[in-house]
Amino acid sequence: MKRRGFVKLCATAVAGVTASPQLLASTGQEYHRYGRVALIDSHTREPVKAAALDVGETYIFHYPFVSTPCFLIDLGKSVKAKVNLQTREGKRYRWQGGCGPGSSVVAFSAICAHKMSHPAPSVSFINYRHGETRFRNSNDEIEQRPGVIYCCSEKSVYDPAFGGRVLGGPAPQPLAAIDLEFDEGEDAFYATATIGGEMFERYFASFHDRLVLQHGRTDIDSVMSGSTELLRLRDYTQNAVNCQA
Numbered sequence: 001m002k003r004r005g006f007v008k009l010c011a012t013a014v015a016g017v018t019a020s021p022q023l024l025a026s027t028g029q030e031y032h033r034y035g036r037v038a039l040i041d042s043h044t045r046e047p048v049k050a051a052a053l054d055v056g057e058t059y060i061f062h063y064p065f066v067s068t069p070c071f072l073i074d075l076g077k078s079v080k081a082k083v084n085l086q087t088r089e090g091k092r093y094r095w096q097g098g099c100g101p102g103s104s105v106v107a108f109s110a111i112c113a114h115k116m117s118h119p120a121p122s123v124s125f126i127n128y129r130h131g132e133t134r135f136r137n138s139n140d141e142i143e144q145r146p147g148v149i150y151c152c153s154e155k156s157v158y159d160p161a162f163g164g165r166v167l168g169g170p171a172p173q174p175l176a177a178i179d180l181e182f183d184e185g186e187d188a189f190y191a192t193a194t195i196g197g198e199m200f201e202r203y204f205a206s207f208h209d210r211l212v213l214q215h216g217r218t219d220i221d222s223v224m225s226g227s228t229e230l231l232r233l234r235d236y237t238q239n240a241v242n243c244q245a
C-alpha cells in the first residue's frame with residue numbers, strides 16, 4: 001500500500017475541499033490553508049508520536065506563523081462530533097473533530113478571542129484544565145466541569161471537545177482551530193490550516209515589539225515551514241497562571 005494510503009485527514013480534508021463543493025459547504029469559508037508543517041519533539045527533533053502524548057497535558061507549538069502559539073491537547077476520549085460554529089462577524093464554519101489514532105487529539109490557536117492573551121515564556125494566563133474546573137458560564141451561573149481551556153485575563157472559557165466554542169466570559173467567538181493531519185504510516189502529526197476566526201493581524205500589531213524581543217527576529221509574521229517544535233506549556237512558560245470562578 002502506498003504511504004498516502006495511511007494518511008488520515010482529521011479536521012478538514014483540503015484535497016477534498018478542492019474537489020468537493022459539498023465539503024467546502026460543510027467547512028465554510030473560514031478555512032485558511034498554510035504549509036504542511038510536521039510537529040516534532042523539542043528535544044529529539046523527531047516527529048511526535050501519538051503514544052508519546054500525555055492525556056490532559058497542555059502542549060504548545062507555533063503555527064501558522066513563527067510567533068503565533070497554539071495548543072495541542074490529547075483529550076483522552078474520542079471526539080468525533082462535528083460542530084457548527086461562527087465567527088464574531090457571523091461567518092459560519094464546521095469543525096470536524098479530533099485527530100490521531102483515537103480521534104482524541106485537538107489543536108487550537110492559543111490566542112484568546114477576547115483581548116488576545118496568549119502564552120509567553122514569562123507568563124501564560126491561558127491554558128487547558130483536564131480536571132474539574134469552576135467557571136462562570138454564558139448564563140452568568142457558576143458551573144463546574146472538566147476539560148476546558150480557561151483564560152484568566154478576563155475569564156473566557158472554551159470547550160476544546162466542541163471546536164473551541166465559548167462556554168463563558170467575554171470572548172466574542174471560538175478559538176480558531178488548527179487543522180491537523182495524522183499520518184498513520186509515519187505515526188506523525190502535521191498542521192495544515194486554520195479554521196475559524198483568525199486574529200493574527202491584530203496580534204502582530206498589538207504585540208510586535210515584545211514578539212520581536214521574545215523570538216529574537218524581526219520577521220515575526222513569517223509563515224512556519226518544514227517543522228515546528230512541540231513542548232509542554234510548563235516547559236515553555238515560567239508561570240502558568242491558574243484561576244477559577
Ligand code: FES
Nearest residue numbers: 112114115151154
Ligand atoms: S484576553 Fe482572554 S478573557 Fe480577555
